[in-house]
Amino acid sequence: MVLLKGKGAMTGVNLIARVYKNGVTKDGKSRYADVQVDARDPRGPEQTNLHLKSDRDQGGDGKVRYNNGAPYSTGQIEEIVKAAGPNTEPILNRDGNEVGTVYGFKGNVMPATRGTGLVVNTKSVEASEFKVDDKTLENQFASMRAACEARAAAKESQAQAPAPEAKQEQAAEVDEPAVG
Numbered sequence: 001m002v003l004l005k006g007k008g009a010m011t012g013v014n015l016i017a018r019v020y021k022n023g024v025t026k027d028g029k030s031r032y033a034d035v036q037v038d039a040r041d042p043r044g045p046e047q048t049n050l051h052l053k054s055d056r057d058q059g060g061d062g063k064v065r066y067n068n069g070a071p072y073s074t075g076q077i078e079e080i081v082k083a084a085g086p087n088t089e090p091i092l093n094r095d096g097n098e099v100g101t102v103y104g105f106k107g108n109v110m111p112a113t114r115g116t117g118l119v120v121n122t123k124s125v126e127a128s129e130f131k132v133d134d135k136t137l138e139n140q141f142a143s144m145r146a147a148c149e150a151r152a153a154a155k156e157s158q159a160q161a162p163a164p165e166a167k168q169e170q171a172a173e174v175d176e177p178a179v180g
Contacts, residue, residue, distance in 0.1 A: 001054040001117050002037050002047050004109065011108045014041035014128050015052075015120065016136060017080055018091060020100035023069060031077045032069035035120055038104065039143035040130045048147045050140055052109060053117030070112065076122040080105055083125035089132045104132035 004010050016038050023032035036050040037043055044050060051068040058064050072080070084103035091100035107125040109118045 002050050002052060004043060012106060013109055014038040014106050014130055017103045030071040030073055033072050034068040036140060038130055039140050044143060046147055048144055048151060050144055055116055070119055079122040079125050085127060087128055087132050089134055102132050102136060104128040104130060
């Protein structure tokens, strides 16, 4: 899940929403949307997970999956669609059939009242600063992968460097005058 810290970190965030056609609840009152911070937003590049919601789930087959969808009412989805305007891109399956839509928009986020993660305050949505295209989702994953690699490299270099206390002890041993 994305970490947004500091004053104003949850306001005016450039977002993308992946909304699948089959993500409608049985009663038709809600839709599930995978909303993510746009990797091009200033808060995006260092994030290892851009999803507003990300719950780890271990299936019956033992495989670990992540549920990134959060329920939004039909009216809330309509607000997101209206804010995105023409800033959309179809989501295609392997056969080239359209299975959903990616919407680019901007809005304020807040902690979810039910469940985990963050949700969009759909009363604050507007047009995004960034254009959504057929490379947007690829760029999202590439940004998360690059942040993970950078974090791993930083941890590795930190582990290889001697601890500051060890450096001070070595210096103290060398600087002590011999008593004799």
